[in-house]
Amino acid sequence: MSTGLEALPYRHVLTVPAMGSAVRIARETTEQVLAEWGVGRRHPCVDPALLMVAELVTNSVRHAAELSPSLTVVFAGGPDTFAFAVHDRHPHQPALHAAFTGSGTGGLATVVELTLQLGGSAVVRADADGLGKSIWITLPL
Template identity: 70%
Template sequence: MSTETGTLPYRHVLTLPTEPSAVRMARETAEQALVEWGIGLRHPTVDPALLILSELVTNSVRHAAVLSPTVTVVYAAGPDCLAFAVHDRHPYEPPLHAAVGDTGGRGLATVMELVLALGGTAVVRADADSRGKSIWITLPL
């Protein structure tokens, strides 16, 4: 699995208003990009990836909209890897690995359980000014 997302041959960036419709648009854009890139929607990684993406965009809409008028999704793929990031301008960096087994909101726990079950990785990357972050998900194909 490729670890450098910058070297993946396929890439698409989508910026949306941080509002509920962003979840649907991010998911539909992912489906369209995957088809264009030759990754079938029936591939076993796709449904969990779309669920993870939807949950991360939902979290930005619910928790970051007050400080982040937009949410940006970066999609990338290669022959053996699917990656995406959800970026907002809220400074809070959720502890992803602490979410495993968490019974609170369950969203990030579900994300991490899916990522780990698929053999993927998840990382939070702070913006250079520490006023925003991206959550990067990488999944093997």
């Protein structure tokens, strides 16, 4: 299945231990990546993106660390798109549908709500072996 993300010209990958400090490192890296790609700090997607990365990394640290000692944040970008994914090796795939319909609560619901408010998309993609997943967020710039 083609997602269009492979056509984005910019890439950055961050792998960190699944521990509390990963949240700060991921936020700082997100800020640096956006700046390097020419997205100014005042751009309306920056603060929501920082919050979403922090929430997704926090979820991986809290819920997946036992099976996934590290997690990876993948960034992809282009002139009008910023996408990122948080990947861990825990098989549970959260139900984004609950967050989309408003019946979800907590950090994931916040991520989905912000994504929709910004005109973006959110999807969970299972690893080929079914033992991990990535949550991809794609935002228009």
